[in-house]
Amino acid sequence: MNQPSLRQLIDAGEGIVKADRIIRGGQLVNVCTGEIYPADVAITGDRIAATGDVAAYEGPDTEIVDATGKYLTPGLIDGHLHLECSKLSVTMFADAVVRYGTTSVISGLDQFLVVAGLDGVREALREADASPMKIFWGAPFKTPYTLPETTVGFSFGPEEHAETQEWAECFGVWETVAEFVLNRDEKVLRALELAHRNRLPIFGCAPMAAPTTINALAAAGVRLDHESYTAEEALMKLRAGMSLLIRESSVAHFMNENVRTVTEFGAQSRRVGFCTDDMHVADILREGHLDKLVRMAIKAGVRPVEAIQMATLNCAEMYRIDHLVGSLTPGRYADVLIVDSPESFQVERVFARGELVAEGGRTLNAPQAPERSAALSPAFQVAPVTADGVGVRAEGDSADVLVVEMDRTVPFVRKGVPMTLPVVDGTVRADTDRDALYVTVSERYGKNDGATVTAMINGFGLRSGAIASSAAPDDNNIICVGADRTDIALAVNHLSEHGGGQVVVENGEIKEFLPLPVAGIVSDLAPEEMAAAEDRLEAAARALGCELPSAFGFLIFLEITAIPEYAITDLGVVNYHTQDVVDILAPAAG
Incomplete structure (x- = not known):
C-alpha cells in the first residue's frame, strides 16, 4: 500500500493542501465516540484530511459530493x-x-x-x-x-x-x-x-x-x-x-x-x-x-x-490497523460509505482510497485482471486415475468400514459411522441405498507420486456420478466424491489435465465444468459469471441426488483436519483427536 509522507499528511490535515473532494451534507457515524451528527468529510489524495466544518479545506478545484439526507460510515472490514x-x-x-x-x-x-x-x-x-x-x-x-x-x-x-x-x-x-x-x-x-x-x-x-x-x-x-x-x-x-x-x-x-x-x-x-x-x-x-x-x-x-x-x-x-482504516478520522484511508440510514444500512455509494468506486450496487469501472506469472500457473502432476485404482482393498465378501459421516448443517463437522459394505474383486464397493460413497484425494504436486487414496463417505446422497474440486483447503489436492468409480476417474483426470477446477460427471460424461486456471483454485471470471457457474454446478450435483445445502461448499472442506472428528487427506482418513491416519477397516464410531 502506498504511504504518503508524514509531511504530506500534516499538510493535508492542516488544510495547507486543499482537498481533492468534499462529501457534504451527510450525517457522520462516528464509530470512535458512538455519535451521529452533521459533518462533512474532506479527502486529500487517498486519505481523510478532516471532518466536521471543512470550509477551510475547500479550494477552487475541490469536487463537491452531495450527501444530503444520507449517512456516512467507514468502509467495512472483513x-x-x-x-x-x-x-x-x-x-x-x-x-x-x-x-x-x-x-x-x-x-x-x-x-x-x-x-x-x-x-x-x-x-x-x-x-x-x-x-x-x-x-x-x-x-x-x-x-x-x-x-x-x-x-x-x-x-x-x-x-x-x-x-x-x-x-x-x-x-x-x-x-x-x-x-x-x-x-x-x-x-x-x-x-x-x-x-x-x-x-x-x-x-x-x-x-x-x-x-x-x-x-x-x-x-x-x-x-x-x-x-x-x-x-x-x-x-x-x-x-x-x-x-x-x-x-x-x-x-x-x-x-x-x-x-x-x-x-x-x-x-x-x-x-x-x-x-x-x-x-x-x-x-x-x-x-x-x-x-x-x-x-x-x-x-x-x-x-x-x-x-x-x-x-x-x-x-x-x-x-492493530486502526491507524489506517476503521474510522472516518484524519489520516485514515478515505474509505467512505454513503448509506440510507444506520437502521436499514443499504449502501448507496462507496469511496475507496478517496475515489468513487461503486454506486447503486454496481462498481463503476470494469475490473481488469493482471497478467499471470508462472508461479500462479503450476502444472498438475497427478498420476492418471483408473476405475480399478479407486477403492479400499479388503478380503472376503464384505467388510466393516469406518465411513466418514457428514454433518448436514456444518460442513466442517464430520463424525464416523461403522458400516458393513460389500467387497467385490478385493475392493470395498459403494452402497448408494445407504449413501455410502467413495471419496478420493489425489495429490497434485508430484511429491508423493501424484497418488490417489480412497475412503468412504456418507451424507452427499449421490445416486450416480461424481463431483470433484481442485480448490480444496488446506492443501488444494483434488478431492472427489462419487457413486461410480469410472466417473470418479474421469472427474479427477479431467481436472488434472485442464489445470484445475470443479466438475460434475455422470455416466462417463462431463455435465458441468468450471475451469480455475489461476493456481488451480481461482478464476478471472466476472462475479456474475462465477455466480452463474456456481448455480449450474450445484444444480448438476442436485440432479445426481445431493441434498446438502451446497454440494461443493461441503466437498471442498473435507481435507481440513483442524475440526473434529474426521477428515480425508492425501494420506488417508485422519482422526482429529489422535491426529493420525486411521485404519478404516477397524472402525470405531466417532
Missing part, C-alpha cells in the same frame, strides 16, 4: 477471509464485495501460499494494491495446517516467518490452529516468539475449545478468534481477554448464535467484530457481504451504531 474460497481472483473478488461496502479484508492468502509460495502471495498483494479493496496480510502460522502434514506445493515455517514478518505488508500471524499450540510444535512456537519480538498480533483458530485450551491460547498471546460454535464458547474467549470475530459464511452460519454474547449475555460489543471466512459469489450477489452482517446484527437486537462499529473500528483495533 476480519477473517479466505478469499480464494470464492474461486475468484483478487481483482474479481474485490469487484464482488466493494459494491456492498467492503473495502478492507484480513487474509493469509494461505491457499495461494500452499500452491505458489511467497511469489504467489506477493503477486496477490500487488493485485490488491491495484484494486479498490485492501488486503491486510497475516503470515500463516505454518503450512500445511494439517495434522499429520499433508502434501503441499510450499511449506511455510520459522525461516519464512523471519523473512515475511519484516514485510511492510505483514500485520500479524494468521490462523494459529489450537492443536499446534497445545502440541508445543517447535516450529509454530518459534514463529509465535518471532511475532512477540516483532510486536505483531497473533490470530487464532480454536473451534469447540475447552476452557483449558482457551487459557493456553491466551497465555500464548493469541489475540482473537473466529471459530466459536456456541455463544457460551464465544463468551469464554472474551472473558479470557481475546477479541471475538462472529462468522457468517456461505456454509457456516453463526451470527444469530454468537451475537447472543452481546444481546443476551451483556458482553461489551467493542471487542466483537465480523468475518465471512468463506463465501460463494452467488450468495454475495444475492444477499450482500459485510453489509448483510450489519443488518443481521441489528435485526438480532444490536444497536445500529454498535453493529457498524463491529464491522469497522472494532475489527481494525483488534488487528
Whole structure:
C-alpha cells in the first residue's frame, strides 16, 4: 500500500493542501465516540484530511459530493477471509464485495501460499494494491495446517516467518490452529516468539475449545478468534481477554448464535467484530457481504451504531490497523460509505482510497485482471486415475468400514459411522441405498507420486456420478466424491489435465465444468459469471441426488483436519483427536 509522507499528511490535515473532494451534507457515524451528527468529510489524495466544518479545506478545484439526507460510515472490514474460497481472483473478488461496502479484508492468502509460495502471495498483494479493496496480510502460522502434514506445493515455517514478518505488508500471524499450540510444535512456537519480538498480533483458530485450551491460547498471546460454535464458547474467549470475530459464511452460519454474547449475555460489543471466512459469489450477489452482517446484527437486537462499529473500528483495533482504516478520522484511508440510514444500512455509494468506486450496487469501472506469472500457473502432476485404482482393498465378501459421516448443517463437522459394505474383486464397493460413497484425494504436486487414496463417505446422497474440486483447503489436492468409480476417474483426470477446477460427471460424461486456471483454485471470471457457474454446478450435483445445502461448499472442506472428528487427506482418513491416519477397516464410531 502506498504511504504518503508524514509531511504530506500534516499538510493535508492542516488544510495547507486543499482537498481533492468534499462529501457534504451527510450525517457522520462516528464509530470512535458512538455519535451521529452533521459533518462533512474532506479527502486529500487517498486519505481523510478532516471532518466536521471543512470550509477551510475547500479550494477552487475541490469536487463537491452531495450527501444530503444520507449517512456516512467507514468502509467495512472483513476480519477473517479466505478469499480464494470464492474461486475468484483478487481483482474479481474485490469487484464482488466493494459494491456492498467492503473495502478492507484480513487474509493469509494461505491457499495461494500452499500452491505458489511467497511469489504467489506477493503477486496477490500487488493485485490488491491495484484494486479498490485492501488486503491486510497475516503470515500463516505454518503450512500445511494439517495434522499429520499433508502434501503441499510450499511449506511455510520459522525461516519464512523471519523473512515475511519484516514485510511492510505483514500485520500479524494468521490462523494459529489450537492443536499446534497445545502440541508445543517447535516450529509454530518459534514463529509465535518471532511475532512477540516483532510486536505483531497473533490470530487464532480454536473451534469447540475447552476452557483449558482457551487459557493456553491466551497465555500464548493469541489475540482473537473466529471459530466459536456456541455463544457460551464465544463468551469464554472474551472473558479470557481475546477479541471475538462472529462468522457468517456461505456454509457456516453463526451470527444469530454468537451475537447472543452481546444481546443476551451483556458482553461489551467493542471487542466483537465480523468475518465471512468463506463465501460463494452467488450468495454475495444475492444477499450482500459485510453489509448483510450489519443488518443481521441489528435485526438480532444490536444497536445500529454498535453493529457498524463491529464491522469497522472494532475489527481494525483488534488487528492493530486502526491507524489506517476503521474510522472516518484524519489520516485514515478515505474509505467512505454513503448509506440510507444506520437502521436499514443499504449502501448507496462507496469511496475507496478517496475515489468513487461503486454506486447503486454496481462498481463503476470494469475490473481488469493482471497478467499471470508462472508461479500462479503450476502444472498438475497427478498420476492418471483408473476405475480399478479407486477403492479400499479388503478380503472376503464384505467388510466393516469406518465411513466418514457428514454433518448436514456444518460442513466442517464430520463424525464416523461403522458400516458393513460389500467387497467385490478385493475392493470395498459403494452402497448408494445407504449413501455410502467413495471419496478420493489425489495429490497434485508430484511429491508423493501424484497418488490417489480412497475412503468412504456418507451424507452427499449421490445416486450416480461424481463431483470433484481442485480448490480444496488446506492443501488444494483434488478431492472427489462419487457413486461410480469410472466417473470418479474421469472427474479427477479431467481436472488434472485442464489445470484445475470443479466438475460434475455422470455416466462417463462431463455435465458441468468450471475451469480455475489461476493456481488451480481461482478464476478471472466476472462475479456474475462465477455466480452463474456456481448455480449450474450445484444444480448438476442436485440432479445426481445431493441434498446438502451446497454440494461443493461441503466437498471442498473435507481435507481440513483442524475440526473434529474426521477428515480425508492425501494420506488417508485422519482422526482429529489422535491426529493420525486411521485404519478404516477397524472402525470405531466417532
